[in-house]
Amino acid sequence: KMEKLVNKIQSDMVSALEEIEGPDGGKFLHDSWIREEGGYGTSCVLQEGRVFEKAGVNITIIASPAPKAMIANMRARNKDSIDPNGNYKMFVAGVSMVVHPHNPMAPTFHANYRYFELRDASSNAKDSDKPVAAWFGGGCDLTPSYLFEEDAVHFHKVIKDTCNKHDPEYYPRFKEWCDKYFNNVHRGERRGIGGIFFDDLEDKPADQLFSFVSDCGNSLVEQYIPIVKRRINMPFTPAQKEWQQLRRGRYVEFNLVHDRGTKFGFVTPGVRIESVLMSLPLTARWQYMQKPEPGSPEEDLIKVLETPREWV
Amino acid sequence: KMEKLVNKIQSDMVSALEEIEGPDGGKFLHDSWIREEGGYGTSCVLQEGRVFEKAGVNITIIASPAPKAMIANMRARNKDSIDPNGNYKMFVAGVSMVVHPHNPMAPTFHANYRYFELRDASSNAKDSDKPVAAWFGGGCDLTPSYLFEEDAVHFHKVIKDTCNKHDPEYYPRFKEWCDKYFNNVHRGERRGIGGIFFDDLEDKPADQLFSFVSDCGNSLVEQYIPIVKRRINMPFTPAQKEWQQLRRGRYVEFNLVHDRGTKFGFVTPGVRIESVLMSLPLTARWQYMQKPEPGSPEEDLIKVLETPREWV
Numbered sequence: 001k002m003e004k005l006v007n008k009i010q011s012d013m014v015s016a017l018e019e020i021e022g023p024d025g026g027k028f029l030h031d032s033w034i035r036e037e038g039g040y041g042t043s044c045v046l047q048e049g050r051v052f053e054k055a056g057v058n059i060t061i062i063a064s065p066a067p068k069a070m071i072a073n074m075r076a077r078n079k080d081s082i083d084p085n086g087n088y089k090m091f092v093a094g095v096s097m098v099v100h101p102h103n104p105m106a107p108t109f110h111a112n113y114r115y116f117e118l119r120d121a122s123s124n125a126k127d128s129d130k131p132v133a134a135w136f137g138g139g140c141d142l143t144p145s146y147l148f149e150e151d152a153v154h155f156h157k158v159i160k161d162t163c164n165k166h167d168p169e170y171y172p173r174f175k176e177w178c179d180k181y182f183n184n185v186h187r188g189e190r191r192g193i194g195g196i197f198f199d200d201l202e203d204k205p206a207d208q209l210f211s212f213v214s215d216c217g218n219s220l221v222e223q224y225i226p227i228v229k230r231r232i233n234m235p236f237t238p239a240q241k242e243w244q245q246l247r248r249g250r251y252v253e254f255n256l257v258h259d260r261g262t263k264f265g266f267v268t269p270g271v272r273i274e275s276v277l278m279s280l281p282l283t284a285r286w287q288y289m290q291k292p293e294p295g296s297p298e299e300d301l302i303k304v305l306e307t308p309r310e311w312v
Numbered sequence: 313k314m315e316k317l318v319n320k321i322q323s324d325m326v327s328a329l330e331e332i333e334g335p336d337g338g339k340f341l342h343d344s345w346i347r348e349e350g351g352y353g354t355s356c357v358l359q360e361g362r363v364f365e366k367a368g369v370n371i372t373i374i375a376s377p378a379p380k381a382m383i384a385n386m387r388a389r390n391k392d393s394i395d396p397n398g399n400y401k402m403f404v405a406g407v408s409m410v411v412h413p414h415n416p417m418a419p420t421f422h423a424n425y426r427y428f429e430l431r432d433a434s435s436n437a438k439d440s441d442k443p444v445a446a447w448f449g450g451g452c453d454l455t456p457s458y459l460f461e462e463d464a465v466h467f468h469k470v471i472k473d474t475c476n477k478h479d480p481e482y483y484p485r486f487k488e489w490c491d492k493y494f495n496n497v498h499r500g501e502r503r504g505i506g507g508i509f510f511d512d513l514e515d516k517p518a519d520q521l522f523s524f525v526s527d528c529g530n531s532l533v534e535q536y537i538p539i540v541k542r543r544i545n546m547p548f549t550p551a552q553k554e555w556q557q558l559r560r561g562r563y564v565e566f567n568l569v570h571d572r573g574t575k576f577g578f579v580t581p582g583v584r585i586e587s588v589l590m591s592l593p594l595t596a597r598w599q600y601m602q603k604p605e606p607g608s609p610e611e612d613l614i615k616v617l618e619t620p621r622e623w624v
Contacts, residue, residue: 031601045600056600186578186585245595252596253589256568257578266498266569273498274601277565282599283557284564286592288357288368289343 001210002115006059006095009113009217013057013097014044016221020228025050028057037270038064039092045278051106051232056278057097066090066118067269074118077200079133082118088132089121095217096261098279099224104145104244106231107192108251109224110279112261113138113217115210134206136213137199139174140220141182142227143192143251145244147301149311151227152193156311158223159196159216166212167204174198179308184254189305191254195223243298245285252284313522314427318371318407321425321529325369325409326356328533332540337362340369349582350376351404357590363418363544367411368590374404378430379581386430389512391445394430400444401433407529408573410591411536416457416556418543420504420563421536422591424573425450425529427522446518448525449511451486452532453494454539455504455563457556459613463539464505468623470535471508471528478524479516486510491620496566501617503566507535555610557597564596 014028021027026049032042039062046055066088075082082088094114101108117134119125142155156175163171174196182191196216201209255262255277265276292298326340333339338361344354351374358367378400387394394400406426413420429446431437454467468487475483486508494503508528513521567574567589577588604610 029600043600047600054598054600186588249592252564253568256565277598278600280561280598283595283597285595286366286589287594288341288355288359288366288590289586 002093002213003061005210005214005217006061006093006113009095009220010042010044010057010059010097012218012221016225017046017052017055017057017099020051020225020232021046021049026052028055031275033272035062035064035270038062041272041275043272043275043278047282051101051103051228053100053102054278054282055097055099057095058275058278059095060092060275062090062092064090065121074133081132086132087121088118091115091117091119094138096279097220099228100248100281101228101232103232103234104236104240105148105234106228107142107144107151108248108281109140109142109228111138111140111195111217111220111223113213115213133202135200135202136209137201138213138216139178139181139195139197140216140223141178141192141195141197142224143247144301145247146240146297147193147304148231151231152309152311154227155193155195155223158219160312162215162219163196163212165215166208170198170212171196182254184250184258186257187250187253189250189302190308191251191305193304193311194308242285243292245283246287246290248281248284249286252280255279314405314525315373317522317526317529318373318405318425321407321532322354322356322369322371322409324530324533328537329358329364329367329369329411332363332537332544333358333361338364340367343587345584347374347376347582350374353584353587355584355587355590359594363413363415363540365412365414366590366594367409369407369409370587370590371407372404372587374402376402377433378402386445393444398444399433400430403427403429403431406450408591409532411540412560412593413540413544415544415546416548416552417460417546418540419454419456419463420560420593421452421454421540423450423452423507423529423532425525427525445514447512447514448521449513450525450528451490451493451507451509452528452535453490453504453507453509454536455559456613457559458552458609459505459616460539460543463543464621464623466539467505467507467535470531472624474527474531475508475524477527478520482510482524483508494566496562496570498569499562499565501562501614502620503563503617505616505623506620554597555604557595558599558602560593560596561598564592567591 026046028044028046030044034040041060044057046052071082075084096112099109114137117131119131160171178194178197181197265271292302338358340356340358342356346352353372356369358364383394387396408424411421426449429443431443472483490506490509493509574588577583604614
């Protein structure tokens with residue numbers, strides 16, 4: 001069921017982005033691969049399109065024995081039902097996307113939803129048995145180079161409405177988690193204006209959680225596409241483009257220094273490094289001691305990154 | 313003594329690079345700062361010069377009580393003479409430089425030398441007492457976008473000659489260490505064509521090791537400047553410039569994912585993040601599934617990065 005969902009989320013976003021590119025615009029390249037250890041994936045990547053500098057929408061399905069190191073790691077995360085000496089098979093289905101538009105007025109978008117389950121692989125276990133452990137994780141966040149409050153409000157409102165259909169506590173809890181997670185601690189600034197983030201979600205029956213994650217995934221187009229449509233034709237200066245490049249540099253810093261998904265990718269056997277790093281922008285810039293002018297739109301953004309706001 | 317040496321190394325390299333920039337070229341900005349916890353530093357950075365895209369030459373002097381976490385970390389590195397409950401003051405003097413030229417035919421250069429010492433800070437210890445622990449670390453390496461064998465041979469020969477004056481085992485040992493260390497393991501390729509790298513060097517009397525590190529530092533100009541001089545006026549195509557940008561992306565990956573210096577910087581109290589990250593290039597690029605043409609100069613470089621060569 002989750003496998004079907006991540007496929008649908010991928011194809012919806014790919015269609016929505018290709019529609020914006022238009023008939024003469026960029027097209028997504030589709031790469032499918034088989035994971036030798038069990039599973040498969042499809043990476044859809046668009047580079048140097050008319051509107052988008054780089055966009056990647058990946059799905060990964062893993063179905064294989066669970067490595068001992070992973071079991072140990074899970075137990076460390078309070079999964080007490082897992083026997084450290086047990087024999088397990090794991091199933092993971094996930095979708096992950098990052099969209100970097102050319103226009104510095106249009107924000108970068110990221111989202112990622114995944115389901116993880118462990119089943120007993122001993123000879124007397126039946127496939128119909130309940131999984132030993134199962135949870136959902138994911139989230140979505142927006143990274144503007146220039147802050148448009150109406151975009152931030154729209155983005156957070158769509159997310160909050162989706163969350164509220166399932167649990168009124170979800171949005172405030174996951175919004176805070178997102179602000180905490182997407183944080184370049186070494187800079188003292190967040191990556192962007194947040195969204196939601198959660199992991200190890202297993203506090204409700206799996207079908208209810210699936211329904212929540214499914215609604216989250218199905219609202220991604222509505223979260224992002226209206227925003228990107230109203231920004232992609234705005235005029236901008238070379239200095240504004242350069243500011244975007246500096247923000248892209250910070251994006252790279254987060255993904256390479258802090259992101260758990262990247263780290264997980266680096267240590268998972270049989271992983272495809274190009275798919276892990278497709279989230280990086282096409283171009284980025286680092287400039288020594290670059291400080292925005294006081295009172296400038298660039299400084300306005302930094303203030304929000306230093307102190308996250310409530311948008312809805 | 314080491315403090316004087318790192319100052320000299322910094323000023324020699326800054327002068328050599330400014331001479332190449334010429335009278336109408338870029339100049340280094342000098343930033344000095346005081347570390348509240350004890351010590352000081354000077355960062356010299358040149359950005360968007362005539363010849364150099366970005367060059368940074370930093371010195372750092374730390375003189376302060378040693379944090380407990382650092383003591384624990386050192387003991388884990390077999391410094392058995394250190395008492396985990398001891399009261400120590402540390403002294404660190406280091407110089408660190410990275411040079412990224414505009415011309416893709418001219419290689420990026422990095423070098424870094426440091427001295428570390430711990431002294432007993434208890435009331436009955438005298439300043440004239442021998443340090444409880446003291447060692448040297450450092451190295452230098454070259455990162456070309458295009459491989460010129462004569463450059464690689466020149467670079468390694470100068471280094472080997474310097475090493476041989478002190479110990480014939482140094483060059484082979486430290487060359488291998490360098491190839492092992494500057495490795496983007498997640499890519500299966502080294503960052504560049506190597507050089508030397510060593511840490512925790514304390515196998516000889518401190519004055520002999522100082523003399524070795526001093527010779528290393530004083531040969532940096534001779535290692536790099538003749539190479540950069542013969543490459544900076546070579547013609548190049550936009551495609552070659554783009555290849556350089558991709559190589560810069562790999563440089564960023566190494567520095568943010570693997571480099572111990574960056575990690576040390578991220579966790580040291582009172583550190584100046586802009587000085588830690590001055591090693592990053594001004595611009596970089598990531599391109600999904602970019603593969604060099606078979607038989608091209610780009611592929612020649614990759615082969616050397618995958619399997620390090622003996623140059624001298």
